[in-house]
Amino acid sequence: MDSANLPPPPDRNPLGDISVLYVCVLLRAAEAEGVNVQDLTNRFQLNEQTLTSPAARISIPRFMRLGHAAIESCGNATLGLRMGALSRPIDAGxxxxxxxxxxxxxxxxxxLIRYSLLTSRNSRGTPKTEPEKRRLQFYSIRPYNRFNRFVVDSVLGAWTQFLRTVSGQWDVLEKVTIEYPSTGMDELFEGWFRCPVQFGAAMNSVTVRQDLWNQEAMQAQPAMHEKLVLLCDTEMREIQRGWTTGDRVKSLLTPLFRGETPSLETIASKLGVTPWTLQRQLSAEKTSFRKLMDDTRKQLARDYIRETETSLSEIAWLLGFSNPAAMHKAYRRWFGLSPGEHRKQFREMIK
Structure with a gap:
């Protein structure tokens, strides 16, 4: 199975999760900006045992709130670029x-990108490479706000820094495109990436210089590369093992919601089966497409309300509801209170 289609384990956060390896990069960047990281880790209940465990992950929403808190503490809105600058190959495991x-x-x-699932999973999609264009693409995480812009900066920055490390060169890119609108720091971004940067673009991407793409890597070692790739493949197979058809359906639903309700036919096509076969497989697992869609929306709605500051209208769009009123009605059916009331309860719990 292609890594782009791998489903999440059923017990993980439906929005996705990320290795503490990246959390450590974030904390390293925050500390370099003068933030008291001990206060930050205490606030987000990140103890030493968690931060030193190679298997530990935190939810994507928690990671975004941690990043936002670090930015608030240091006042550097481009903390993501600092994360990129301080990234090392080992930080990707x-x-x-x-x-x-x-x-x-x-x-x-x-x-690096082919095995990204080993250290991070996001319900919005997976990063990909387009070798013929020498382009590396990070998926959309719209709508953009102060909680998630740094994520785009850090990913594109880390890829750039990785290329600088393996090539020994500083100017490694032809251009950068960033999906969110300009925040008035275009010159700073172009100075950091050392190439033109287009904001408000159709995708988040970096395009690598042609001469650099084929340049021999400074640490090239074919035998070790082959051995490590085999280890990566083994871990990828472990990730795939034991997941049900229902898990695979739920993993496909989230990125397809976005303003519409995905059909059974659409999901069946993506899984390479007929709608009838998919219905039969789900029935054998004592579930249904409608129930999986409702359960996925319920999980996502709770996490958007609890973990983010995303507006109710944006959440309705992200969950594929026709309008906020429809989402409001479903939320009351799921939890017995309105989204606004539930968010207020969550905020009071963490005070």
């Missing part, structure tokens, strides 16, 4: 090490 010893810079970054 075994995928980073495998990429570092690939034969060329292009092969190195493709390896």
């Amino acid at each position: 075994i995928a980073g090490l495998a990429g570092e010893c690939a034969s060329t810079a292009g092969a190195a970054i493709q390896t």
Whole structure:
């Protein structure tokens, strides 16, 4: 199964999760900006045991709130770029090490991205490479706000820094495109990436220089690259093992909601089966497409309300409701109170 289609384990946060390896990069950048990271880790209940566990992950919403809190503390809205500058191949785990010893810079970054699921999973999608265009694309995480812009900056920044590390060169890109609108710091971004940066673009991406794409990597070691890739493949197979058809359906639903209700036919097509076969498989698991869609919306709604500051109208759009009123009605059916009342309760609990 292609990594882009891998489903999440059923016990993980439906919005996604991320390795503490990236949390440590965030804390490293915050500390470099003068933030008292001990206060930050205490506030977000991140103890030393969690931060030093290679298997530990935190939810995507929690990671975004942590990043926002760090930005609020240091006043640097471009903390994501600082994260990128301080990223090392090892911060991407075994995928980073495998990429570092690939034969060329292009092969190195493709390896890193191909195994990104080993350290992060987001219900919005997966990053991808377009080798023929030398383009690396990070999926959309609209709508953008002060909680998630730094995520785009940090990912594109980390990819750029990785290319600088494996190539030994500073100017590695032709251009950068960023989906969210300009925040008035265009010159700062162009100075950091050392190439033109387009805001309000159709996608989040970086395009690698042609000469650099085929350049031999500084740490190229074919035998070690092969060994580490085999380890990555083994871990990827472990991720796939034991998930049901229902889990796969739920993983596909979230990115397809966005202003509409995905059909059974659409999901069946993405799974490579007929609608009738999908219905039969779900029935054998004692569930249904309608129930899975309702359960997924319920989980996502709760987490959007609890973990983010996303507006109710934006949440309705993200969950595929025709309008906020329809989402409001469903929320009352699920939880017995309105989204606004529930958010107020959650805020009071963490005071």
